[in-house]
Amino acid sequence: xxxxxxxxxxxxxxxxILLVAALLxxxxxxWTNVVLFLISYILVxxxxxxxxxxxxxxxxxxxxxxxxxLATIGAMIINEYAEGIAVMLLYQIxxxxxxxxxxxxxxxxxxxxxxxxxxxxxKAEDGLIKVSPDDVRVGDIIVIKPGERIPxxxxxxxxxSMLDTSALTGESLPREVEPGDEILSGCINVNGAITxxxxxxxxESTVSKILELVENASSKKSQSEQFITxxxxxxxxxxxxxxxxxxxxxxxILEGATFSEWTYRALSFLVVSCPCALxxxxxxxxxxxxxxxxxxxxxVKGSNYFEALANTEIMVFDKxxxxxxxxxxxxxxxxxxxxxxxxxxxxxxAHAESFSTHPISQSILKVYGKxxxxxxxxxxxEIAGHGIEAMVGGKKIIAGNAKLxxxxxxxxxxxxxxxxxxxxxxxxxxAGYILIAxxxxxxxxxxxxxxxxxxxxxxxxLTGDNxxxxxxxxxxxxxxxxxxxxxxxxxxxxxxxxLTQTSDKGKLxxxxxxxxxxxxxxxxxxxxxxxxxxxxxxxEAADVVIMTDEPSKIPEAIRISKKIIGIANQNIVxxxxxxIIILIFSAxxxxxxxxxxxxxxxxxxIAVLNSFRALKTK
Amino acid sequence: MxxxxxxKGLGCANCASKMETAINKLTDVKEATVNFMTQKLVIDAExxxxxxxxxxxxxxxxxxxxxxxxxxx
Numbered sequence: 001x002x003x004x005x006x007x008x009x010x011x012x013x014x015x016x017i018l019l020v021a022a023l024l025x026x027x028x029x030x031w032t033n034v035v036l037f038l039i040s041y042i043l044v045x046x047x048x049x050x051x052x053x054x055x056x057x058x059x060x061x062x063x064x065x066x067x068x069x070l071a072t073i074g075a076m077i078i079n080e081y082a083e084g085i086a087v088m089l090l091y092q093i094x095x096x097x098x099x100x101x102x103x104x105x106x107x108x109x110x111x112x113x114x115x116x117x118x119x120x121x122x123k124a125e126d127g128l129i130k131v132s133p134d135d136v137r138v139g140d141i142i143v144i145k146p147g148e149r150i151p152x153x154x155x156x157x158x159x160x161s162m163l164d165t166s167a168l169t170g171e172s173l174p175r176e177v178e179p180g181d182e183i184l185s186g187c188i189n190v191n192g193a194i195t196x197x198x199x200x201x202x203x204e205s206t207v208s209k210i211l212e213l214v215e216n217a218s219s220k221k222s223q224s225e226q227f228i229t230x231x232x233x234x235x236x237x238x239x240x241x242x243x244x245x246x247x248x249x250x251x252x253i254l255e256g257a258t259f260s261e262w263t264y265r266a267l268s269f270l271v272v273s274c275p276c277a278l279x280x281x282x283x284x285x286x287x288x289x290x291x292x293x294x295x296x297x298x299x300v301k302g303s304n305y306f307e308a309l310a311n312t313e314i315m316v317f318d319k320x321x322x323x324x325x326x327x328x329x330x331x332x333x334x335x336x337x338x339x340x341x342x343x344x345x346x347x348x349x350a351h352a353e354s355f356s357t358h359p360i361s362q363s364i365l366k367v368y369g370k371x372x373x374x375x376x377x378x379x380x381x382e383i384a385g386h387g388i389e390a391m392v393g394g395k396k397i398i399a400g401n402a403k404l405x406x407x408x409x410x411x412x413x414x415x416x417x418x419x420x421x422x423x424x425x426x427x428x429x430x431a432g433y434i435l436i437a438x439x440x441x442x443x444x445x446x447x448x449x450x451x452x453x454x455x456x457x458x459x460x461x462l463t464g465d466n467x468x469x470x471x472x473x474x475x476x477x478x479x480x481x482x483x484x485x486x487x488x489x490x491x492x493x494x495x496x497x498x499l500t501q502t503s504d505k506g507k508l509x510x511x512x513x514x515x516x517x518x519x520x521x522x523x524x525x526x527x528x529x530x531x532x533x534x535x536x537x538x539x540e541a542a543d544v545v546i547m548t549d550e551p552s553k554i555p556e557a558i559r560i561s562k563k564i565i566g567i568a569n570q571n572i573v574x575x576x577x578x579x580i581i582i583l584i585f586s587a588x589x590x591x592x593x594x595x596x597x598x599x600x601x602x603x604x605x606i607a608v609l610n611s612f613r614a615l616k617t618k
Numbered sequence: 619m620x621x622x623x624x625x626k627g628l629g630c631a632n633c634a635s636k637m638e639t640a641i642n643k644l645t646d647v648k649e650a651t652v653n654f655m656t657q658k659l660v661i662d663a664e665x666x667x668x669x670x671x672x673x674x675x676x677x678x679x680x681x682x683x684x685x686x687x688x689x690x691x
Contacts, residue, residue, distance in 0.1 A: 004627075051684075058681060099629055106655060215656060232632070280631040280654075287655045 002103070005096060012092050015044035019085050037081040045072060045088040064274050064600075071267040071593060078260050087593045091271075094601020098280075101608040105284060108615055112291040113214060115167040115186045115207055120151035123195070133185075133202040140198045144189045153205040154196035156181050161192035168206065169547045170297035186210065209539060213299055217290045220302025224568045228282045231576075232275040239583070243269035246587060261589070268586035268596035276600065277575040281607035282568055288614035289564035296617050297547035298557045305543045308526045309561035313506035314498060315456050315554070318491075318520075319463035319473060321513035322530050323551060324438040328359055330367040331419060331439070335432040345432055349424050351377050352390040352397040360420055361388070363436050387422070398425035405430070418472040440476065447551035448477045454558060457506070460498070462491050462520075491520045499525070511554060512542075528554060560617045567614050571607040578603050621668055622691040623659040625652070625679065633683040640678045646671055659688070 022036035045068070052065040068091055075084030121128045123141040133151040136142065144150055146161070162174040165187045174190055177183055183196060186207035202208055221229075247266035251257045286303035293300050300306060320326045333342050350368035353361035354377065365372070380390035386407065387400015398408055399422055405412040410425040412433070419437025423430070448459055461482045463470045470484035483494050495510060502508050502525075510517075510524035513531055518541040521527030529542035531549035539545055546553045582599035585591040628634060634654040641650040641659070646667040651660050663671055672688070679686050 054684070102629070106657070109655060215653065215658070229635075274632075276630075276632065279635070283631070284655060 005099060005103075008092065008096055011043050012089065012096065015040045015085070016089055018043065019082065019089065023082060034081070037076075037085060041072070041076070041081075041085050041088065044085060044092055045069070048088065048091075049073075064276075067270040067273065071271055074263065074267055075593065078264070083593065087271075087597055090594065090597045091601060094597060094605060097605045098276075098601055098608065101605060101612075102280065102284075105288065105608065105612055105615070108612075109288060109291045112295055112615070113211060115149075116211060117149040117151035117185060117207065121145070121148075133205075136198055136202065138198055138201055141195060142198055143193060143195050144183075145193050146189055146191050148189050150183050150185050150187050150189060150196075151205075152185050152198050152202055153200040154183050154185075154198045156183060156194050156196045159192050159194035161194050162190040164188040164190050168210065168297065170295055171548055210294065210299065213301060213539070214290055214294050217287075217300060217302050220304050222286055222303035222307050222568070224282055224307075224565075224572060225286065225303060227572070228275070228278045232279055235275050236273050239269055239273035242583075243267075243273070264592070265586050265589055268591070268593055269583060271593060271596035272579050272582055272586070272599040274600055277579075277604035277607045278572065280604060281571045281575070281611045284608060285564060285568045285571065285611035285614045288611060289560065289567075289617075292615045292617040293557065293560050296553075296556065296560070298553055298560065299539075299545040299547065300557075300561075301543050301545070305526055306561040306564050308507045309509065309544065309558050310565045311505055311507045312509045312526065312558060313455065313457045313502055314508040315451055315459050316495065316498060316508065316510045316524070317459070317461045317479070317551075318510075318512035318517055319461055319465060319470065320438060321549075322511055323444045323461065323473065323477060324440050325549075326438060326513070328363045328420075328436050328438055330363055331435045331437045333432060333434050334413075336413065337426070337429065337431050340431060345424060346434070348392050348395065348397050348426065348431075349399050349422065349434060351392040352380065352388050352399050355380055356382055356388060358382075360422060360436055364422070364434060396427050398428075399423070418469050440473065441549065441551060443550050443552040445477050447554055448479060450552070450555035451558070452478070454555060456558075458501075462486055462494055464488070488516055488519070491517060492523055495520050495523050499523075509554075511551070513549075528557070563617070564614050567610055571610055574610075575603050575607050619665045619668070620660055620662050623661070623675075624689045624691060625657045625659055626687045626689055628652075628654065628657045628683065628686050630683060636682050637679060640682065641675055644671060644674050658691075 018036055018040035022033050022040060025033070025036070048065050049069045052069040055065060068088065072084040072088045075087065117133050119130045120133050120136045121143045122131050122136060123143060128143055136152055141157070142151065142154060156177050156179050158179060160176070160178040163177055163183065165175050166172050167188065168184065168186050177194065182199070185205040243266040246269060247259070247263045250262045251259045286306065289306060290300050290303070317323050333345055335342065335345055346364065346368045350365050351372055353364050354372045376393040378391045380388065382388050383400065383404065386404040387398065389396070389398050391397070398404060398410065401421070402412060402414070402423065405423050405425065408425060408428065410428060410430050412423045412430050417435055419435055422434045422436060424432055424434065451459060458481070459479045461470065461474055461479050463482065463484050464486055465484060467484040470482045474482035486494060499508050507525035509526040509528055510520050511528045511530060512521055513529065521529060521541045526544060527542040528544045528546060529539070530546050530551070544557060546557070579599050582591065582595050586596060631654045634652045638650060638652040641647060641652070641661065647661055647663050649662040661671060661675070676688055679688060
């Protein structure tokens with residue numbers, strides 16, 4: 001609570017005490033009570049009346065202040081002092097609550113966004129100097145001590161440490177870094193001190209990008225927000241016109257109806273005429289949602305994408321780097337010669353492949369993991385599209401695909417595999433094979449299962465890989481359909497075709513890694529980029545960026561979206577519903593100004609409290 | 619050229635949108651946005667026009683919600 005609010009609270013309490021005093025003290029003389037009432041009213045409502053007068057001078061008549069002043073002074077003129085003051089008192093209490101709630105939500109959002117680094121320790125000739133991250137240039141050497149936030153994107157040149165990336169990814173698992181590794185601004189250095197060379201200026205660094213994205217996200221309005229804007233434009237004038245009619249017509253038409261009675265009812269209308277509850281709470285809901293989701297490593301670039309995600313029917317995945325890790329690794333070895341170990345097979349193959357830069361060779365070298373003894377290799381040659389032949393330690397090694405085996409007349413075993421098989425022949429005898437494949441991410445299957453348990457009608461995969469690999473992966477993950485052997489251009493065509501299969505309100509989401517599928521990401525109703533941490537391309541192209549590379553964040557993003565849309569809808573129905581009921585009851589004379597005050601500030605307060613829930617995305 | 623300001627004491631969401639509309643109507647302003655939640659005002663305009671725009675904006679803000687102050691970021 002700030003100073004302004006505290007002052008208002010004191011005035012409300014003082015005014016309230018005087019009001020009670022005026023009601024209890026019966027001096028027998030009317031004027032003392034009237035004086036007490038007036039002092040009480042001045043304490044409670046003077047600022048409102050002054051503001052109303054000032055606004056009228058400036059030519060703005062119909063605002064809340066004017067309506068409140070009119071309603072309460074009107075009540076006092078018809079000798080309802082206590083009610084006039086009480087209504088003003090309630091209004092002020094409500095306003096105070098409402099400001100408090102808005103203030104609190106602003107603070108919690110600010111805390112959520114508090115990932116901006118305050119300073120950087122730059123290495124200079126005479127030791128370290130603390131400067132603002134804005135003043136650090138690319139190439140500067142910075143030192144990050146344990147417990148400090150990494151100020152700019154950089155590369156480690158000295159020292160090793162654990163980084164807490166939770167501010168960016170929502171993951172609590174710390175990440176190890178050592179010299180040569182890229183570090184991202186916004187992460188917190190946990191233990192060791194590290195020295196790093198700055199690779200991006202502050203404006204371009206990850207933390208600035210994320211903050212900018214989250215702040216600008218509220219400019220892309222959701223349908224509910226657009227609805228509120230339109231609603232507010234018509235609601236207030238209509239209610240004010242109705243109020244005037246209510247004050248004037250019934251006394252003229254109905255027998256026995258008095259102007260004072262119907263004016264009183266009309267005053268209630270004026271009090272309820274502000275659409276504040278909606279104007280504040282709906283944008284607040286979406287803004288909180290964007291903040292809350294970003295805390296979980298899910299960046300949503302506009303409120304409208306929450307709606308699209310919540311209505312997604314068809315989910316299309318890219319394969320490599322999205323559902324699979326995108327790294328080729330030796331999955332298994334199968335040895336067909338007696339008394340040969342896996343190590344021996346890998347050793348021979350690794351030596352034969354050691355001079356090749358082919359990704360397959362690199363994977364074999366990686367799993368072998370030991371130093372290559374160049375002196376035992378001779379006569380190495382690469383047969384393009386087939387494999388490699390070399391003499392290793394006096395043995396003739398032939399390593400390659402089935403075509404190479406046939407070419408050299410070696411009998412090999414044929415089995416169906418997902419991935420690339422490297423057959424190995426030793427001195428023209430078949431030794432076995434090494435299977436190299438891209439590995440599925442460990443939560444891919446679970447993610448698909450969760451999506452299907454939700455409202456997703458169809459899950460599909462688009463891949464440039466061949467039909468047998470694609471088909472196997474699809475059946476392992478439980479995907480409904482797979483389209484294989486697609487060139488990047490074919491992916492867009494396929495997506496266009498799929499877009500026509502969605503229902504009227506249903507949306508299509510495409511999940512890719514943002515590396516070469518930017519056009520597809522852009523074409524889909526919602527483009528989701530995976531593993532956005534540190535990849536500018538993905539952040540640019542997608543509508544939703546998953547900061548980690550876990551597919552299971554996608555069902556989570558949908559769940560969060562549904563929750564947020566739910567909260568927004570609750571607020572709309574609640575606020576409009578209560579206001580309409582109060583309008584009807586006031587017109588019929590069932591309820592008085594008290595209920596109208598609730599319909600204004602009370603409803604706003606409750607709606608703002610409800611929108612708080614969007615911050616908590618668990 | 620984009621300039622950012624903080625609107626200290628901005629308390630009413632309706633006023634924020636009224637300010638946004640009014641500031642956008644100023645002749646030299648290319649685009650202006652008022653974010654009620656972050657209390658931020660972003661004005662896109664030519665550099666040499668900024669100071670005269672700020673004066674106008676101060677008047678608009680004073681008129682719509684007295685007690686709100688503008689601070690440059």
